Amino acid sequence: MARDILIARQVRPLVGWTQSEGLRRLAFALRPLIDKGLDVHDIAAELHSWYLDWRPARPAAYITSHLRQRAERDAEYDARLPHVVHPQDNPAWRAWCQHQQAVKAMNDLITHARRTDEDRRQARLAARYNPHLLLDHVAEHGEDDALDLFGADLTARIVSLSHGTHIQLGTT
Incomplete structure (x- = not known):
């Protein structure tokens, strides 16, 4: 958890719309990205790629919701694939x-x-x-x-x- 908070502390100044969120909640919301192995700059780039031109009232809740929706879309897409072919x-x-x-x-x-x-x-x-x-x-x-x-x-x-x-x- 301490590592996640350290990463959140470094991400928060890089992404303007996350600056109003507390470090613990932000660290918890960023955990899926951290677990993927993304570093501070990769996480900031990911958050910037969402192109938010507004500030969510609760940034951590927004991040959690967005990541959950994306995971659901990815799961649906994977389920629709008829057959995954192995390169060999x-x-x-x-x-x-x-x-x-x-x-x-x-x-x-x-x-x-x-x-x-x-x-x-x-x-x-x-x-x-x-x-x-x-x-x-x-x-x-x-x-x-x-x-x-x-x-x-x-x-x-x-x-x-x-x-x-x-x-x-x-x-x-």
Whole structure:
């Protein structure tokens, strides 16, 4: 309760129409907003968003009533929703998530300090199907590291195609 009163004490000067209300009643009325995790400025912004151009005689009662009505409207709206779809029910979303996981795994593999021949084989295979992995790696880690991971042939082919020219990489 002390924390709520402290928050109410900070909100009251920020919102003109609440200044006539006592701190305890205001703190009690603001409790739903405080319980949502809103801070002082968020609560003040919420109260300002109600666009009151008049001063309620009992601001705490008005806040309580307004929040209760909004909760009832939200509950009615939620009850009217025919079916809430979970994002993983969408096959396209699931495929995108799996692709992102594969890209993350590949990036983790690429940035691994000690590479094995299996790491290089998997990186080359992935770059054949997604050349942007190699191009992104070149941009982030440089051509020398790309040559080590992806090999000279694949790196030269993909980088030259991206530049529209045929260049030879790794030869000095």
